[in-house]
Amino acid sequence: MLRRLLLLSAFATAFSAFAADEPTVHVQQPHLQGPRELQETTAKAVVQSYLDSWQSMSKALDQNRPDLLDRDFVGSAREKLAATIQEQKTAGVRTTYHDRSHNVQILFYSPEGLSIQLADDVEYDVQLSSGGKSLETQQVKTRYIVVLTPSEVRWRVRIFQAEAQ
Amino acid sequence: MRAEIPTLLGGLALGITSALAQSGELTVPKSIEAGAAFSVQASGSGKGTLYIAGPGQFIKQDVQLGGSIEIASGSLFNAGHYSVWVTSDSSAQSGSIDVLPAQKPSDITFIAKPSRLPVALHNAITGSAYVFDAYGNLITKPMQVSFQLSNPGSTPQTRNVETHNGAAWTQMDSATREGKAQFVVRVGDVSSTRIVGQVPGDPCSIKMNAKSAGNKIQLVTDPVRDCSGNAIPDGTIVTFTQTYGDSKSTVDVPLKKGIASVEMPAQRGATISVASGVVLGNQIRWAQ
Numbered sequence: 240m241l242r243r244l245l246l247l248s249a250f251a252t253a254f255s256a257f258a259a260d261e262p263t264v265h266v267q268q269p270h271l272q273g274p275r276e277l278q279e280t281t282a283k284a285v286v287q288s289y290l291d292s293w294q295s296m297s298k299a300l301d302q303n304r305p306d307l308l309d310r311d312f313v314g315s316a317r318e319k320l321a322a323t324i325q326e327q328k329t330a331g332v333r334t335t336y337h338d339r340s341h342n343v344q345i346l347f348y349s350p351e352g353l354s355i356q357l358a359d360d361v362e363y364d365v366q367l368s369s370g371g372k373s374l375e376t377q378q379v380k381t382r383y384i385v386v387l388t389p390s391e392v393r394w395r396v397r398i399f400q401a402e403a404q
Numbered sequence: 405m406r407a408e409i410p411t412l413l414g415g416l417a418l419g420i421t422s423a424l425a426q427s428g429e430l431t432v433p434k435s436i437e438a439g440a441a442f443s444v445q446a447s448g449s450g451k452g453t454l455y456i457a458g459p460g461q462f463i464k465q466d467v468q469l470g471g472s473i474e475i476a477s478g479s480l481f482n483a484g485h486y487s488v489w490v491t492s493d494s495s496a497q498s499g500s501i502d503v504l505p506a507q508k509p510s511d512i513t514f515i516a517k518p519s520r521l522p523v524a525l526h527n528a529i530t531g532s533a534y535v536f537d538a539y540g541n542l543i544t545k546p547m548q549v550s551f552q553l554s555n556p557g558s559t560p561q562t563r564n565v566e567t568h569n570g571a572a573w574t575q576m577d578s579a580t581r582e583g584k585a586q587f588v589v590r591v592g593d594v595s596s597t598r599i600v601g602q603v604p605g606d607p608c609s610i611k612m613n614a615k616s617a618g619n620k621i622q623l624v625t626d627p628v629r630d631c632s633g634n635a636i637p638d639g640t641i642v643t644f645t646q647t648y649g650d651s652k653s654t655v656d657v658p659l660k661k662g663i664a665s666v667e668m669p670a671q672r673g674a675t676i677s678v679a680s681g682v683v684l685g686n687q688i689r690w691a692q
Contacts, residue, residue: 273573274530296459315540319482323462330464334457347571350530351517356571365487367455374491375455377498381485384544384569386534398534398542399459401485403435403502 262338264290269345277348277355285355285387286343288394296320296399297336303328313388316399332374335366355394359383380404430497432488438506438539441477444488444499446470452492456501460484469495483541505541509592512536512549516587516598522605523582524632527575529553529600533589534570542570550590555579555602567591578602580632604634610642610685612664612678616692620667625678625685627662635662640680648674 266286269277292311299307305321312320327333339362347356361383366376386398431445446452448469456463456475460482467473469492480486480503488499516531531551535543549572554560558581563574572589578600579585585600608631614621623644628636642664644655648671657664668676670690678685 272568272571273532274527274575300459319460319540323459326462326464330455330462332455332462332464334462336459346569347573349515349532349571350573350575351515351532353515353517354532354534356569358569365457367457367487367489375487375489375496375498377487377489377500379485379487379500381502384542386542386571400483400505400542400544401458401460401502402483402544403485403504 260337262290262293263340265340265342267342267344269348271345271348273348273350275348275350275352277345281355282345285345285357285394288387289343289357289359289385289396290341291393292396292399293336293338293341297338299324300327301333301335303333310393311395312397312399313390313395314397316396320399332367332369335368336363337366338363352389354386354388354397356384356386356398359385430488430490430499432499432501435502435504436480437504438483438537438541439478439481442475442480442501444473444475444490446473446490446497448492448495448497450492452490452495455489455491456480456486457489458482458484458486458503460503461486481539481541483537483539505543505545506537506539507543507545508537509535509543509547509594510538511540512589512591512594512596514589514596514598516600519599520601520603521578523578523602523630523634524580524605525578528578529576529585529587530573531576531587531589531598532571532573533567533591533596535567535572535591535594536570543567544570547591551576552588552590553585553600554588555581555585556583557581582634604636605630605632607636607640607680607683610678610680610683612644612676612685612688614676614688614690616670617667619670621670621676621690622665622667623676623678623688624665625663628659628664628680629662636680638662642678642680644668644676644678646671646674646676 295311305324342360345357362380367374381401387394388397433442436442452469454465454467483503483505486501490497514533547567549565551563551574553576565572587598607628611626638659640659641656646653657666674690677687
């Protein structure tokens with residue numbers, strides 16, 4: 240996957256995606272609180288898992304399929320997204336989230352190693368549609384605070400919350 | 405320019421904290437506290453549809469254009485950024501709103517590690533916590549969190565920490581005496597407790613005594629303790645090794661009531677040593 244290759248190619252470096260559909264991703268050096276050292280491989284894995292979660296979320300909300308959340312979301316983040324999908328289904332609409340850019344920085348690695356928190360200044364488009372017809376689109380720029388926890392083979396998003404800029 | 409929404413709306417939208425954001429004719433509060441009532445002003449006339457869309461929640465509501473659209477208290481409660489649209493056959497108006505976590509903590513997740521560890525270790529117990537409001541939103545505004553580790557018979561260790569983006573952490577020393585410690589994290593009226601078992605460390609030293617028992621030697625250790633004076637738990641293996649000429653025999657014995665004892669064949673000139681883990685005890689040369 241192009242996004243993955245880009246991420247692995249240079250940590251803490253700005254880069255632009257080649258394909259129009261891929262978001263621009265910038266990963267800043269971690270600004271950590273806490274005593275636990277963060278290995279670069281861990282940081283890359285966490286950021287990659289987080290970026291992948293945007294794809295899962297976008298597909299799940301676009302297709303109104305909560306099962307698509309399972310790979311990347313867990314706990315309250317998954318519950319809230321699944322509830323949103325149910326509300327969309329009831330309303331007969333879909334939303335498509337197209338992330339355009341991410342500016343990610345890891346903020347906290349818990350001492351026992353069971354959670355990592357990051358912030359993401361993200362730009363995305365959200366499109367509302369019903370019956371296959373696009374109703375409205377809006378460009379959004381906001382900051383997400385995200386907490387990921389390790390699972391069997393990847394990090395999964397447990398808290399996914401935008402905060403006021 | 406900042407305008408207090410409760411004033412503008414006659415106190416309706418309690419908890420609205422910031423300026424109005426307008427997009428076209430749609431007027432939406434820039435932010436509200438989670439679960440607070442608010443209103444959306446849409447121009448035009450006739451019927452329309454209100455959409456509030458974000459990853460955290462979705463609301464669709466039939467509305468009357470040209471007036472105030474009331475969103476009831478408790479309707480929009482998941483913190484995040486939301487797009488707001490009011491559409492009709494002839495028009496579409498948009499805006500956005502941020503839902504902020506409530507200020508009052510209601511829940512705290514707390515991970516204390518490890519759940520069991522040896523005594524007298526510096527900064528060996530860690531605690532990390534995330535603070536949430538009643539809707540399960542992470543409270544990102546800085547808050548004071550208190551961590552307290554209470555060991556039986558000693559003064560509690562307390563650390564007061566400010567959260568960063570809803571997270572707080574600390575490190576504590578394990579006590580010098582074995583026992584169960586209560587590890588409590590507290591923020592406002594909310595607290596969470598974990599139990600940390602503190603067990604004796606490695607033996608500090610091992611001393612055995614030997615006496616003749618017919619054609620055997622009876623070997624008995626003194627009570628085995630760690631360097632803080634805690635008794636090493638029963639079941640801990642103590643190894644007795646007898647070396648005689650080219651032959652060597654070893655017996656593993658579990659501690660029972662704090663001591664280990666064993667009988668080995670009495671062989672004049674044999675050397676007997678005792679150990680537990682990496683701790684080596686005294687050595688005896690049997691001369692009888």
